[in-house]
Amino acid sequence: MAARQIIAHFIMQARIFIIIFTGILSVVFLLLTRQIEVNADMTSYLPKSDPAVKLLDYIGAEYGGNSLGIVIIKADDVFNIEAIKSIDFLTRHFRQIDGISYVTSITNVLDIKKTEESLEIGKLIDEDNLPGQEKLNEIKSYALNKDLYRNRLISEDGKTTLIICRINGDKSKVAKALEKIVRESNLKEEIHFAGLPFQLNTVNDLIINDLKILLPFVALVILVILYLSFGSILNIILPLLTVGLSTLWTIGIMALLRIPLTIITNTIPAILIAVGSAYAIHIICKFNEEKEENPTTRAKDALSKVIVPVFLAALTTVIGFISFIFGSYLLMIKQFGIFSALGIFIAFILSVILIPVILGNITYKKMNAQYRLTVINNFMEKIGKWVIHRNKLVCIIGVFIVVALLFGIPLIKTRVDFLDYFKPKSSIRITEKIMEESFGGSVPIQILVKGDLQEPGLLNAIREFHNFLDTLEGVKNPQSIVDLIEAMNDAMGEGKSIPDTREKIGNLYFLLEGEETLEQLIDQDKTEGIIQAMTAGAFTEQSQTIIKKIQNYINTKNNHNYQFQLTGSPLVYEHLNRSLLKSQFYSLAIAIVAIFFCLVFLVRSFTDGLIGIVPIFLTLIILFGTMGFLKIPLDVATVLVGSICIGIGIDYTIHFLNRYYQERKRNDTKTALLTTIRYTGSAIMVNVVTVMLGFLVLIFSNLMPVARFGTLLAIMMFSSGLAANTILPAILLLKEKRSEISSP
Numbered sequence: 001m002a003a004r005q006i007i008a009h010f011i012m013q014a015r016i017f018i019i020i021f022t023g024i025l026s027v028v029f030l031l032l033t034r035q036i037e038v039n040a041d042m043t044s045y046l047p048k049s050d051p052a053v054k055l056l057d058y059i060g061a062e063y064g065g066n067s068l069g070i071v072i073i074k075a076d077d078v079f080n081i082e083a084i085k086s087i088d089f090l091t092r093h094f095r096q097i098d099g100i101s102y103v104t105s106i107t108n109v110l111d112i113k114k115t116e117e118s119l120e121i122g123k124l125i126d127e128d129n130l131p132g133q134e135k136l137n138e139i140k141s142y143a144l145n146k147d148l149y150r151n152r153l154i155s156e157d158g159k160t161t162l163i164i165c166r167i168n169g170d171k172s173k174v175a176k177a178l179e180k181i182v183r184e185s186n187l188k189e190e191i192h193f194a195g196l197p198f199q200l201n202t203v204n205d206l207i208i209n210d211l212k213i214l215l216p217f218v219a220l221v222i223l224v225i226l227y228l229s230f231g232s233i234l235n236i237i238l239p240l241l242t243v244g245l246s247t248l249w250t251i252g253i254m255a256l257l258r259i260p261l262t263i264i265t266n267t268i269p270a271i272l273i274a275v276g277s278a279y280a281i282h283i284i285c286k287f288n289e290e291k292e293e294n295p296t297t298r299a300k301d302a303l304s305k306v307i308v309p310v311f312l313a314a315l316t317t318v319i320g321f322i323s324f325i326f327g328s329y330l331l332m333i334k335q336f337g338i339f340s341a342l343g344i345f346i347a348f349i350l351s352v353i354l355i356p357v358i359l360g361n362i363t364y365k366k367m368n369a370q371y372r373l374t375v376i377n378n379f380m381e382k383i384g385k386w387v388i389h390r391n392k393l394v395c396i397i398g399v400f401i402v403v404a405l406l407f408g409i410p411l412i413k414t415r416v417d418f419l420d421y422f423k424p425k426s427s428i429r430i431t432e433k434i435m436e437e438s439f440g441g442s443v444p445i446q447i448l449v450k451g452d453l454q455e456p457g458l459l460n461a462i463r464e465f466h467n468f469l470d471t472l473e474g475v476k477n478p479q480s481i482v483d484l485i486e487a488m489n490d491a492m493g494e495g496k497s498i499p500d501t502r503e504k505i506g507n508l509y510f511l512l513e514g515e516e517t518l519e520q521l522i523d524q525d526k527t528e529g530i531i532q533a534m535t536a537g538a539f540t541e542q543s544q545t546i547i548k549k550i551q552n553y554i555n556t557k558n559n560h561n562y563q564f565q566l567t568g569s570p571l572v573y574e575h576l577n578r579s580l581l582k583s584q585f586y587s588l589a590i591a592i593v594a595i596f597f598c599l600v601f602l603v604r605s606f607t608d609g610l611i612g613i614v615p616i617f618l619t620l621i622i623l624f625g626t627m628g629f630l631k632i633p634l635d636v637a638t639v640l641v642g643s644i645c646i647g648i649g650i651d652y653t654i655h656f657l658n659r660y661y662q663e664r665k666r667n668d669t670k671t672a673l674l675t676t677i678r679y680t681g682s683a684i685m686v687n688v689v690t691v692m693l694g695f696l697v698l699i700f701s702n703l704m705p706v707a708r709f710g711t712l713l714a715i716m717m718f719s720s721g722l723a724a725n726t727i728l729p730a731i732l733l734l735k736e737k738r739s740e741i742s743s744p
Contacts, residue, residue: 008304008356012296015357022354026245029252036251039260040203041171041196046330052575055567059446063520063530064101065168066568069175069197070442071182072434074190078106078154078161079140081133086187088127090163093185097177099169102520106143106153106161110517112487119491121511124149148487152477155438162439166520171197172204192431194442196569202428203421206702207266218273218697219244225690226281234362235288238355239280243273245354246347250339259339262332263421264637267706268340270698271713275317275648276347277694278687279310282655283355285683299360307352309658313651314348316595317341320647323590324640330579336640337587376682383725384677388670391730398618398727405625412627414634421703432536440476441536443569447550449480451562453526454505458562459485459498462531465564468553469533474542478533481521484512535570543570591646592616599650603657611731612653615723619649622719623712632712637705641712648691649720652684656724660732669736673729681725688721 011018046053060066071090075083088107095103111124124143125131131139140158143149154161167174175197182191219240226236247269254265287302321344324337387394422428435442447465451458462482469478482498488508490496499505509526512518522529535543547570554564592613600609623645632638659680663672695717698710 004307005300005304007307008300011303011353011356012300012360015361018353018357022245022350026248029249032252032255033248034255036255037258037260038204038207038262038266040200040207040263046572046575046579050572050575052567052571055448055565056446056569056572059448059530059567060168062523062528065166066444066446067167067171067197068195068442068444069100069165069167069171069178070194070435071163071165071178072160072192072194072431073163074160074192074434077140077158079136079143079158081130081136083189084125084130084136086185086189087161087163088125088130089185089187090181091127093181094163094165094178097165097174097181099167099174099177100165101168102166102516103163104153104166104517105163106149109149109153110484110515111148112484112491114491114493119488119511121488121515148483151439152479160434160438167197172201175201192427192434194431194435196443199419199421199428203263203703207261207263210266210701210703210706211261211269214697214701215247215269215273217700218270218694221693221697222273222277222690225686225693226277234358235284238284238358239277240273242280242350242354243276243347245350246276246343247272249346250343253342254339259335262335263703263705264332264336264640265339267637267698267709268336268343270694270710271340271644272343272347273694275691276344276351277690278651279314279348279351280355281687281690282306282310282313282683283351284359285679285686287356287359289679295362296360299356302359303352303356309655310348310352312598312601312654312658314344316598316650316654317344317647319594319598320591320643320645320650323587323594323643323647326586326590330576333640376686377678380681380685380725381674381678384674384681384729387677387726387729388673388733391733394726394730395734398723398730402618402621405621405629408625408628409621411629411631412624412634413631420633420635421705423702423704426702435534436536440534441474443535444532445475445535445546445550445566445568445570447531447554448565448567449529449531449562450527450565453481453522453529454502454509455561456498456500456502456505459505461557461562462529463498465531465553465557469531469550472546472549474535474546475533476535478531480531481518481529484508484517484521488512544574547571547574587643588620588646591643595646595650599653599657603661607735608657611728611735612650612657614731615653615720615728616646616649618723618727619645619716619720623716626715627712632708635705635708637709638712641709641716644713645716645720649716649724652688652721652724653728655680655684656728660729669733673733677725677729684721684724688717692717692721 048054048057056066071094073083073087073090077083078087084107087105091103091105091107094100107123107125107127107130109124111122113120113122125136125139143154144156144158150156153164165174165178175193179193179198179201182193223236223240226239250268250272254261259265283302283306286306287299290298290302292298292301318341321337321341325334419429419432432442449458449462453459459482462480463486466478466480466482469475485498485505485508486496488511489499489504492508494504499508535546547566550566554566558564595616596609596613599612600606603609603612620642623641626632627634627638656676660672660676663675667675692714695710695713698713699707701707701710
């Protein structure tokens with residue numbers, strides 16, 4: 001008895017144990033899923049050893065946090081007494097939130113004024129004694145004529161102001177606390193939230209909403225397709241049962257190991273539901289094809305005949321996902337690879353043990369299912385005859401498609417801009433537009449300065465850096481200790497410039513001692529400080545140019561007396577961007593090599609292994625060419641599609657070749673191909689339509705990378721399934737003809 005028959009026999013004998021064990025594990029994992037967390041912060045998944053991440057973390061630890069939560073307040077006049085009371089109320093309550101190191105608003109911001117005798121360091125508005133409307137009108141005129149406030153804290157028209165919270169704790173929790181205070185205050189002013197912490201919370205909510213809405217939608221689509229294909233309630237329930245349980249188990253394991261859902265891993269349930277159904281469909285199709293009347297025997301025979309190709313199909317899909325572990329720089333992509341592979345493996349195991357057990361122990365009418373399959377089989381037979389009679393034309397069409405779409409590949413661009421997550425009319429986009437137009441953006445870019453900050457030479461170098469940043473399109477409002485030094489020097493009657501001696505600078509520092517603002521700009525020893533400016537996006541094409549120009553400037557200015565180092569979210573995202581290309585290249589290379597050897601093992605032929613790879617190469621070119629022509633960027637989600645394409649798409653080739661070589665033992669080439677296309681081709685196309693429509697559901701996601709991800713996966717599934725049923729048999733037929741001609 002062959003090994004596959006022994007396995008099939010053992011599974012049927014252990015049916016009671018299988019059902020009980022599956023039920024117990026499912027209950028356990030169901031309880032665990034309630035503990036699953038969400039983390040949409042992509043920067044947290046870069047290795048901690050990454051230089052940009054290390055420097056950003058260092059600045060966060062030393063200067064009160066590297067993340068800004070910005071509350072935007074709009075009114076007809078923000079210097080109206082009622083608006084000032086609202087701003088003061090929020091400022092006071094925000095400072096009490098655990099995880100916020102500093103809060104800056106017009107009611108507590110540092111102000112340096114020139115007096116008759118010297119200078120006065122105080123507050124723009126006395127928060128302990130709020131002024132009346134007449135005094136506020138004077139303060140408004142004063143503030144809007146001062147560079148320290150205009151377009152940094154207050155818009156030019158005086159209708160918009162910011163409360164800036166520097167966060168050194170859990171960004172998500174702090175942002176929720178800020179939103180709660182605003183919500184419960186019921187203030188009359190128009191209020192918006194900007195900055196990465198609020199954006200992350202929005203993404204977290206969207207991820208949860210996608211899971212709640214899209215997953216049932218995916219399941220419904222698959223249910224409809226399976227009903228149209230099989231016409232049997234049982235044949236509908238079984239695939240959904242296996243993928244449902246595999247999804248439950250995978251999410252439960254993630255929760256157990258405290259692995260959160262991310263912008264990428266939140267697609268795992270949809271992938272498992274769409275892809276995992278393939279194994280069940282092939283077993284069901286083979287079961288309905290068998291002639292044996294006894295259901296137990298028929299289930300055992302069906303399983304023994306398809307378990308090898310189903311196993312290899314699952315193995316190659318697992319390899320496609322495992323390639324992300326070795327080929328990716330990002331932890332979240334590695335996690336996606338690990339748990340997608342685990343989920344696929346679970347779906348395979350459940351398919352080969354649960355479905356035969358259920359089919360072999362339930363008597364049901366299969367006439368309707370058989371009729372539906374016969375219609376599909378007849379249609380696929382017509383396709384097969386057309387391919388066999390026009391095999392050269394099929395190959396020519398394939399070559400034409402490849403050549404045409406090759407021109408689209410160079411048009412692909414990478415994109416990791418966080419704002420790109422959101423649809424154009426989303427509240428986040430609207431808020432960021434307000435920030436960009438009035439304040440230059442909400443994303444800080446930082447330059448760490450090391451040197452003696454009491455030396456005029458270094459302070460003048462920082463001023464020159466300010467002036468350079470002002471020349472860069474997309475960079476606004478650079479600020480550092482220099483702003484305060486110049487303002488104080490001006491108030492002292494020396495002009496708005498850096499004092500010319502170390503002693504004068506030391507005196508100005510003495511006057512600033514104890515001020516909260518100072519702690520955000522320099523360290524206690526005055527040997528280190530930061531320059532901060534605002535940009536409009538975490539990472540865009542413009543920010544790439546900005547980063548390059550700043551880095552070039554730094555390279556020309558650094559010397560033995562002082563050093564500048566660039567960091568901030570844009571630089572971290574630039575590292576993310578580079579890692580996408582690296583991830584794409586390495587994961588594709590690993591997947592192709594590993595899967596090629598799996599094919600060679602299946603067909604026992606190096607040449608036929610190369611033939612089996614052809615549909616995948618065709619699909620990859622269609623996929624990347626389409627991305628280029630449709631201007632779909634390579635982002636954190638679409639970077640995964642190539643390796644997934646190889647891992648999933650090769651399944652169809654494996655099933656086709658396995659059936660073809662079985663038929664070839666007892667039939668000529670044309671008959672073997674026609675039989676394979678009629679039966680295995682039918683199962684392939686049922687699965688293609690099921691999975692393709694399942695993935696297309698993702699286009700309704702509120703997250704743009706996920707929507708693009710679903711679109712590309714649908715294109716990939718259709719292309720790989722069609723290629724397996726047309727290009728592959730056409731090449732096999734040409735190979736056989738050539739062998740016959742060369743034979744003596």
